[in-house]
Amino acid sequence: MDEKFINAVKRGVDDTFSQMLGWSVQNVAGKKISLDQAIQEEYCVVIGFAGNMQGLITLKCSKKVAVQAASGMLGTEISPDDVADAIGEILNMITGAIKSHLAVIDDPFKVAPPTIVSGKDYKVFVKSKIDGDITLFKFEAEKIGSFYIEVYVTQNEDK
């Protein structure tokens, strides 16, 4: 993943959490990982994108972080469905922010709907033989906890 995309991810996450939740988040790590190093958490949101660039962006977090984020957006009385909706919307906004930070690239991609996967014993993968890299970003929200963004991106050769 090139430096421009990495910066767009960091800025997109920072913008979204500060504007939507008033959270100050710090990017504490960012590295290329292999498929078997992908993080497993109780909540996972996946958004696929396609266009000049194509790939997947995931947001993975604990139930505690997901509930705190949903409470921050919706108030105190929240159902499990509200939590799923809220973190889906957060990744949707992060993806939109990343796209806007990449705006120098002519229409970098179009975004598919967010998909929220939740449960205790599951794993989310991209296919095992991939053409591009997966980059893992770890973020810390003060007094709340950590969450992870994984990005798998390739240039679309057909474009």
Place this chain on the structure above:
Amino acid sequence: MEKNITAAMGKAAENTLQQLFDCRVQKILQKPITADQQHLDEFSCFIGFTGSYNGLFVLKCSKQTALKNGACMLGGEVSAAEALDAAGEILNIITGAVKKYLHKEQNPFTITPPALISGRESTIRVPRIETYSIISYKFNIALSGNVYIELFYK
């Protein structure tokens, strides 16, 4: 327009499964469902699409069915990871076939890479703020068992 994609999905899935596995494939079910009526299974994969239509194609099956399908596609015993990959590839081929059925429509959709999920205890949902129609399809493949396909679209 709604009818086009739901009919295309049914035909594309049935034909693709028949061609891939060279055996009897029967469409047992095609009906609209609500988000909480989704089928849960051990292996799932989904592909997002965006264009004139927006949504998700989702394929679900048991691990045993995925292993049999993977063995048939790859020619020999396969690992669980390979079987999950094969399930993603099946869905990829089906989505390509759906697009062919919709060739008369301008830019029906562009697809995203497949995401693969293993684990019976997982649920997949789209946010309620987005109002997607969901159509559930169930196919029986004589060789391997039942495959469930769900189409989320708007």
